Every structure is written in C-alpha cells, then in structure tokens.
Amino acid sequence: MKTEYKIIVDLIEEKTRVLDVGCDDGTLMESLKKNKNVDARGIEISKDKVQTCVSKGLTVIEGNAELDLKQFPNDSFDYVVLGQTLQAFVNPEIVIKELLRVGRKAIITIPNFGHWKVRLNLLIKGTMPITESLPNDWYNTPNIHMCTIKDFVKFSKIINFKIFKSLALTNKNISNINNSNLFYKNLFAELGIFLIEK
Amino acid sequence: MNIKENIKTLVIKKPLKLDCGKTINNFPLAYETYGSLNKNKDNAILVFHALTGDQFVTGINPITKKDGWWSYAVGPNKSIDTNKYFVICANVIGGCMGSFGPSHKNPDTNKIYGTDFPVITINDMVNAQVNLLDHFEIKKLFSVVGGSMGGMQVLQFISNYPDKASTVVPIACTSSHSAQNIAFNELGRQAIASDHNWSDGKYLSNNTLPDKGLSVARMAAHITYLSKKGLQEKFGRKLQERDALKFGFDADFQIESYLRYQGSVFVDRFDANSYLYITRAMDYFDLVKQFDGNLSNAFKKTKAKFFVISFTSDWLYPTQENKDIVIALNAIGADVGFVEIKSDKGHDSFLLDVPDFLKTLKNFLDKSYIER
Numbered sequence: 001m002k003t004e005y006k007i008i009v010d011l012i013e014e015k016t017r018v019l020d021v022g023c024d025d026g027t028l029m030e031s032l033k034k035n036k037n038v039d040a041r042g043i044e045i046s047k048d049k050v051q052t053c054v055s056k057g058l059t060v061i062e063g064n065a066e067l068d069l070k071q072f073p074n075d076s077f078d079y080v081v082l083g084q085t086l087q088a089f090v091n092p093e094i095v096i097k098e099l100l101r102v103g104r105k106a107i108i109t110i111p112n113f114g115h116w117k118v119r120l121n122l123l124i125k126g127t128m129p130i131t132e133s134l135p136n137d138w139y140n141t142p143n144i145h146m147c148t149i150k151d152f153v154k155f156s157k158i159i160n161f162k163i164f165k166s167l168a169l170t171n172k173n174i175s176n177i178n179n180s181n182l183f184y185k186n187l188f189a190e191l192g193i194f195l196i197e198k
Numbered sequence: 199m200n201i202k203e204n205i206k207t208l209v210i211k212k213p214l215k216l217d218c219g220k221t222i223n224n225f226p227l228a229y230e231t232y233g234s235l236n237k238n239k240d241n242a243i244l245v246f247h248a249l250t251g252d253q254f255v256t257g258i259n260p261i262t263k264k265d266g267w268w269s270y271a272v273g274p275n276k277s278i279d280t281n282k283y284f285v286i287c288a289n290v291i292g293g294c295m296g297s298f299g300p301s302h303k304n305p306d307t308n309k310i311y312g313t314d315f316p317v318i319t320i321n322d323m324v325n326a327q328v329n330l331l332d333h334f335e336i337k338k339l340f341s342v343v344g345g346s347m348g349g350m351q352v353l354q355f356i357s358n359y360p361d362k363a364s365t366v367v368p369i370a371c372t373s374s375h376s377a378q379n380i381a382f383n384e385l386g387r388q389a390i391a392s393d394h395n396w397s398d399g400k401y402l403s404n405n406t407l408p409d410k411g412l413s414v415a416r417m418a419a420h421i422t423y424l425s426k427k428g429l430q431e432k433f434g435r436k437l438q439e440r441d442a443l444k445f446g447f448d449a450d451f452q453i454e455s456y457l458r459y460q461g462s463v464f465v466d467r468f469d470a471n472s473y474l475y476i477t478r479a480m481d482y483f484d485l486v487k488q489f490d491g492n493l494s495n496a497f498k499k500t501k502a503k504f505f506v507i508s509f510t511s512d513w514l515y516p517t518q519e520n521k522d523i524v525i526a527l528n529a530i531g532a533d534v535g536f537v538e539i540k541s542d543k544g545h546d547s548f549l550l551d552v553p554d555f556l557k558t559l560k561n562f563l564d565k566s567y568i569e570r
Contacts, residue, residue, distance in 0.1 A: 051557065051561070061537075076528075076531055
C-alpha cells in the first residue's frame with residue numbers, strides 16, 4: 001500500500017465514520033475497515049472503479065465531489081478524506097468548505113508543486129513540469145489548480161480553516177511541517193498531508 | 199386457462215385492507231421459487247417483477263414456453279445465484295398469471311371482475327407478498343431485488359417492513375411516478391379502452407379480446423423501454439423484406455414490423471384489464487408523498503444495506519430519479535451504494551445481457567452475503 005495511505009490510516013481514530021472522496025479502487029477504505037474498524041463510505045467518479053469497490057464489498061456511490069457532497073447532512077462523518085484531487089476542482093474553496101461541513105475533520109493530501117524537481121523543470125526547460133507524480137502535459141492534465149505546500153498553508157489563513165496536523169512525505173519518509181522548516185519541506189516534499197478542522 | 203392450474207398458489211386467508219378502502223381475503227397469490235432454502239432460512243431473495251413480468255423469473259416459463267424474464271440475471275452461478283440463494287417471486291395482485299386479478303370470478307356475483315376489481319397499489323402488492331415469508335417461515339430475507347415496477351415494490355417493501363430484509367436493491371426505478379411516466383401509461387390505457395372489444399372491461403364475459411388495443415399499448419410502451427441510440431443502431435431506416443418504399447401503410451420499415459410483432463406476441467400472454475390495473479398502481483406510486491414530502495422518512499427505520507443501480511440510456515426512469523433515492527438515504531446516514539451502468543439498451547438494460555450490470559449485481563449480493 002502507498003505510504004500516503006498508511007499515513008492517513010494512522011491519522012484516523014478507530015471506530016469512526018469516514019467518507020473517502022475520490023476513493024479510487026477502494027484500497028484506502030479497505031485498509032481503514034481492516035485496521036481501524038471504520039464505517040467507511042466512498043464517492044468515486046469513475047464507473048469502473050465504483051464497480052471494483054463493489055466487488056470488494058465497499059459502500060461507494062458514483063458521483064462527483066463538487067455536486068454530490070451536498071446530499072450529506074452537516075457532520076455526517078468524523079473524517080472526510082480527499083486524496084490528491086483538490087487541485088482538480090474548479091473551486092477548491094467550496095470543496096474544502098463542503099468537506100468541513102460534512103465531516104468534523106478532513107484529511108487533504110496535495111502533490112507539492114513547490115518540489116525542487118518541478119521548479120527546476122520549469123526553470124531549465126521552460127516548459128510546464130512533468131514529473132512522476134504529475135505525469136500529464138499542460139493541455140491534458142486534470143489538475144487546473146496546482147498549489148505548493150506553502151500555498152496550502154497560506155490558503156488556510158485566507159479561507160479560515162485550522163490545520164491540525166501537517167505532514168510532509170519525502171522519499172517515503174514522513175516528517176512534520178512547521179513554520180521553521182516550511183521553506184525546506186516546500187522544496188523537498190513530494191506530498192503534503194493535512195489534517196484540518198473548521 | 200386450464201394450463202394455469204399447475205401454477206403454485208398460496209391462498210391468503212388473512213384479510214388485506216387495500217389502499218382503496220376495500221378488504222380482500224382468501225385470495226390466491228401465485229408464486230415460483232428457485233434454488234433451496236438453507237437451514238437457517240437466511241438465504242432467501244424476494245424478487246419483484248415489473249409491469250408485464252410474472253413469477254417465472256428464470257428457466258422456461260411453463261405458460262409461454264419462452265425464457266423467464268430475468269434469465270440473464272437469475273440462475274445457477276448467475277448474478278442472483280440459485281446455487282446459493284433461495285429465490286422467490288410472486289405474480290403481483292392485479293396480474294394475470296394466477297394471482298388475484300381482474301380476470302378472476304367475483305364469488306359474490308359469480309361474474310368475472312373486469313373493472314369491478316378493486317384498484318390496487320404498489321403498497322397492496324407488497325402487503326400481499328409479505329405473506330410468502332410466513333409461508334416459508336422466513337424471518338428475514340437476505341435481499342429484496344427488482345427493476346422498474348419491481349424496484350418500486352422493493353422500496354415500498356423495505357419501508358413497510360424495515361426489519362425484513364438485510365439488503366435492498368432497487369434497479370432502474372423511481373420513488374414517485376413522473377408526469378411523463380403517467381402520460382405513457384395513460385396512452386396505453388386509452389389504447390385498450392378505445393378497442394371496441396374491450397367493452398368496458400367485460401370482454402371475457404363476451405368472449406372477445408381487445409387484442410388491437412392491448413397490442414398498441416404494448417407498442418407504445420416498448421418504445422419507452424429502448425433508447426434512441428439503441429433503436430437507431432438496431433433498425434435505423436432499414437426496410438422490412440423489401441427493396442424500396444411501397445407508398446402505403448404496410449410495415450415498410452423494420453422498426454414498424456418489430457413493434458407490430460412485439461404487440462402481437464404480448465396479447466397472447468397478457469390480460470388487458472391487468473394492464474390497466476397494474477399501470478394504475480404504478481401511477482399512484484408516490485413514496486415521497488406517503489412520507490409527507492420527505493423520502494428519507496420512508497427508510498428511517500431500516501438498517502438494511504442499499505444498492506441502487508441506474509442505466510445511462512434509461513429515459514423512462516432516468517439516473518437522476520434513482521439518485522434521488524440515494525440522496526434521501528445519504529441524508530439519514532443509511533448504508534447506500536450507487537452506480538450508473540453504461541448501456542445503450544435503455545430502460546430494458548436490466549433485463550438484457552449487460553455484463554457490467556450483471557457483474558456488479560453479483561458482486562454486491564455475494565459480498566454482502568459473506569459479510570452479513
């Protein structure tokens with residue numbers, strides 16, 4: 001399982017209710033059910049992946065986070081997870097607010113656009129960066145709102161949500177992000193993982 | 199009708215108060231079963247049939263000698279695996295395959311009911327069928343499954359009997375018949391009523407049959423079960439056994455001939471008055487109104503696991519109407535999964551060989567059965 005998922009599983013308390021937004025093939029949900037005895041639900045936009053989830057016995061609805069979070073009442077979940085898709089939404093602000101309405105807490109992971117390889121790519125080549133975690137060309141990428149770890153921290157102040165815990169994933173190593181190391185983490189981490197609250 | 203004497207029938211002695219106010223008792227409910235009930239009696243699935251279906255879900259229908267209406271989905275190793283599950287299906291009341299319906303004799307007058315038969319509802323249908331659980335001494339069904347009108351019965355069933363099923367699978371259906379649904383049903387009913395042979399519903403006493411009207415009703419309805427794309431691909435403007443247009447009103451086009459055929463075979467197996475009664479029951483179905491405008495309340499008492507399935511090309515019960523059920527369930531934190539299956543086969547997709555659908559249904563049931 002991806003290190004990212006292991007971190008998320010560790011962040012989530014046992015026997016809670018979790019909604020995985022963009023649950024993909026259900027790998028994270030399965031692990032949450034198995035390791036944390038969680039009541040897990042998923043939303044997934046791809047029909048094929050919903051069918052894969054069903055074949056694993058997972059409760060998943062086919063849908064789009066921007067349209068389908070609306071149907072859940074306030075605080076229906078203890079945690080709402082959004083893995084590496086914030087950058088693909090038309091309006092990330094609305095999505096974050098919806099996540100925090102539906103869930104008491106949210107876990108958001110973002111591919112870090114501030115990573116040195118991304119910066120170097122643009123600096124040297126002068127073309128939009130293509131890396132392992134960002135494999136698409138500028139014209140066919142689903143990612144329309146890329147941000148860096150620093151941007152996300154800044155965003156928390158702009159739209160007013162609390163970052164409870166922020167973790168950086170660098171070469172499969174996990175470390176805490178704080179004010180004093182933000183510059184370095186923003187340069188070296190491939191992924192930022194944030195536990196946030198209203 | 200002698201051929202129908204071999205149909206399995208449960209006589210329901212318990213009085214059933216219908217929504218129309220009348221009470222019926224000692225009435226027949228025709229049913230069929232497939233597979234076997236296990237020791238714990240916890241492997242039973244109640245399948246509900248659609249408008250023109252019957253209890254003969256799979257195998258060869260002994261009356262029509264054709265494949266059962268859900269042969270693709272139900273049988274050994276199929277989506278609803280009869281090696282594993284005990285499948286029960288009853289002919290709805292109001293129907294014409296042995297259950298109490300308008301072609302039966304009224305014991306009080308010794309005349310065939312015809313349109314004197316009480317108007318029945320989806321609620322009445324499931325309240326009649328729940329008696330099958332007592333008959334088989336089943337405390338709780340593993341699942342209730344059905345498409346189209348069968349899906350409406352699924353929703354009504356779990357609403358009426360929240361503890362009587364562990365899983366609930368409404369397919370290609372709605373919680374409330376739309377104006378368009380009612381309009382198409384009314385077209386069918388008017389086609390029947392305008393056939394002179396219908397004689398205000400007394401045709402069986404007169405020894406005539408409103409075949410023309412019933413077949414037109416079927417033709418119109420059949421169009422609603424298919425998609426524009428499906429029709430275009432299958433028929434396009436292809437001509438029927440001719441090289442050029444004949445400049446007349448024969449069936450020049452294959453689609454015309456196909457519809458006429460569908461209409462003509464339908465009248466051999468279906469009763470016109472049953473068509474009126476069952477379409478009426480569908481039109482009256484409004485689970486939202488039954489719960490004062492809040493569909494969530496219909497499901498508040500159940501802990502069952504739901505799985506809702508719709509089809510991309512179904513314009514009779516479109517995805518949004520199926521999704522409204524999902525939304526109502528999510529609003530109360532119910533356990534609900536949902537998928538829209540990609541298919542060009544229209545509303546009929548659930549009856550046809552649509553591998554993604556059949557696989558998904560199987561996966562949901564089999565996984566839920568293990569985890570129950």
